[in-house]
Amino acid sequence: MDSSRVYGSLKTSRTPEYKPVSPSSLPSDACRCPHWHQLALKLSCAGLILLFLSLIGLSVLVRVLVQRPPIAKYSVSTQENRTEPTGGSSTLRCPRDWHPYREKCLFVSQTSGPWSEGLAQCSMKEATLLIIENEEELRFLHAFSKRRGHQFFIGLNYVPVEKIWKWINGSILNPDLVQIMGTNEENSCAVISQTEVFSDFCSADNRWICQKKLKYV
Ligand SMILES: *[C@@H]1O[C@H](CO)[C@@H](O)[C@H](O)[C@H]1NC(C)=O
Numbered sequence: 001m002d003s004s005r006v007y008g009s010l011k012t013s014r015t016p017e018y019k020p021v022s023p024s025s026l027p028s029d030a031c032r033c034p035h036w037h038q039l040a041l042k043l044s045c046a047g048l049i050l051l052f053l054s055l056i057g058l059s060v061l062v063r064v065l066v067q068r069p070p071i072a073k074y075s076v077s078t079q080e081n082r083t084e085p086t087g088g089s090s091t092l093r094c095p096r097d098w099h100p101y102r103e104k105c106l107f108v109s110q111t112s113g114p115w116s117e118g119l120a121q122c123s124m125k126e127a128t129l130l131i132i133e134n135e136e137e138l139r140f141l142h143a144f145s146k147r148r149g150h151q152f153f154i155g156l157n158y159v160p161v162e163k164i165w166k167w168i169n170g171s172i173l174n175p176d177l178v179q180i181m182g183t184n185e186e187n188s189c190a191v192i193s194q195t196e197v198f199s200d201f202c203s204a205d206n207r208w209i210c211q212k213k214l215k216y217v
């Protein structure tokens, strides 16, 4: 009887010992863990979805950005092609402040100086002093001088050694084209006015006219 009591007490004493330990500690831990896991899962799921969405958004953006440049290039190239054929002959233009005449562009100086300065200034503009080619151009330039109210040095000067007037490109003046008024002496340079071409001192103070070929501008 005593032994059964002892066993009983042992059983009863053991069971209460286990009971409070196991139900209180284990279930509480088991309850907390899934809670955290669930939250973490939910959060990571949401994060994954966000990542996925942002990836889609990024890929769309990249596509748009990649597609744009070719479109821009196409429009530019078509514009270039549009301007070129329509421009045609009109793209052959004189620079600003230059006057077209036939296949030339003429520049009229706003300042004056000796012939050598005109020579240098024209050369700085990648041009030369004016060379008159024919009677038509001569008449045009007389009228031009009249309109401007000035006379101008041209690319023609007297070469005393040879006793001839020479254009600056080395060609000898054709006396049938231009008769120089005035003296033929050293340091003589040609000036065009509204009525004539005359001999002036190269050191005299005159405006000048530069010429150059028409170019694509
Ligand atoms: C556009 O211009 C380029 C060079 O300027 C030329 O090679 C091409 O043939 C032109 N295209 C068209 C459609 O005119």
Ligand SMILES: *[C@@H]1O[C@H](CO)[C@@H](O)[C@H](O)[C@H]1NC(C)=O
Pocket: 131, 132, 133, 167, 169, 170, 171
């Ligand atoms: C000088 O220019 C005139 C007119 O442009 C031209 O007829 C002539 O052949 C040129 N002379 C030389 C030597 O280049």
